[in-house]
Amino acid sequence: MKLLHAPLPHFYAIALALAPIFVDEALAQNKDAATQHYAEYQRISTSEASKRMQMERDAGKLNGRLQREQPDTFAGLYIRHDPEFRVVVRFTENAVKQLAAYTVDPVYVAETAPRSLELLRAAQDEIGVQLTKAKIEYASEVDVKTSSLIVYVRDLNVAGEVLSKSLAAVDFVTIKETPGFIQTTTVSGGRLLEGDSQSF
The missing domain is CATH 3.30.1340 (Histidine-containing Protein; Chain: A;)
Incomplete structure (x- = not known):
């Protein structure tokens, strides 16, 4: 490995000049890997995978x-x-x-579909406000295929009491119990795979 020695202004100029090259190479490698993974997962050719992506x-x-x-x-x-x-x-x-x-x-x-995405998201926001106010940890997702909202909580009974009025007013919200929640990180990578839930 060679070390680059240069006065700071020159070093920054070189770094800035090389940055687009490194970024382009990294993006190309990441894209190729994602295409290959998608092709293998769907059992299709890489050209078809690229087209679908x-x-x-x-x-x-x-x-x-x-x-x-x-x-x-x-x-x-x-x-x-x-x-x-x-x-x-x-x-x-x-x-x-x-x-x-x-x-x-x-x-x-x-x-x-029986209801709009805007209506589902409005219900998602309202339920989120109620659970947050009650200091109940939760996660929720809009299922586009069924035009429904799924809410995950640790305790069904407690959440059910808090949301009793909202649940009585709509028939497209399902509350499910979960033992825990996935912790989010500041690092994201990989390709977004589409599923039953709204993901765009």
Whole structure:
């Protein structure tokens, strides 16, 4: 290993000049590894994996656009891998017509949902406020496939008492017991895999 010796201004200039090269190489290696992992997991070729990953990124952009432009009817979207790769886009009404206004790509499939993503997230926020006020540790997720909200707590009875009024008013919230919660860290890595829950 060679050590680089230079006056500080020169050293910083060299470091800044080399930074884009190192970043590009790191991103390329990370992308290649993610593509390979995805190909192996789905049992497809790396070229198909790369193509699907790009489609997932495009779906993420559409997801953000629909949340902004169709908040009253957009119910979320998710990736379906089998039997064919599809992006399922859900609306509370006129699903086929609404999707056609944004894309005619056959990879995207319209589906009708009972409630909007905005409504689910509003319920998620309200329940979060109630549990936080009661000093109850919790985690929650929106399940786009079923248009429901799942809340995880350590004690079902205590949480049930706190949320009794909210639970009586809606029929799409499920409370589940969990022995603990995953601790978050400041380091994130890897690729976001889509599942049943809203993840874009």
